[in-house]
Amino acid sequence: MDGFTNIGRVDDFCDQQPKNVSAGGLSIVVVKTEGAIHAFENNCPHQHFSMLHQGTIDGCSITCPMHGWTFDLKSGHSTNGSGRLRKLEVRAVDNVIWVGNGTGNRRFTLFEEN
Helix, strand or coil: CCCEEEEHHHHCEEECEEEEEEEEEEEEEEECCCCEEEEEEECCCCCCCCHHHEEEEEECCECCCCCCCCCCCCCCCEECCECCCCEEEEECCCCCCEEECCCCCCCCEECCCC
């Protein structure tokens, strides 16, 4: 899939547990919830902390652990502040999750972070 990078299998991600992966130097938070998989740049727009992967999930929202800003996982928009998360396109094909990098044919290099 041109412009997409394989970040793992659907079963590699647990419901309601954000997971951090790195792709070509970009930190990405991946959340599986309510039957969907969402991926965002792991950067809260409030003060640019890359800690969303340590946030809490409630239904279809994620709350940043640093200052409590909450974001809708469907749109990326904040529900209690201004700004929004940078949402990445996600595709699941044959139980494999692909994330679009938005840069044409350049592929991410992936490694997992704690």
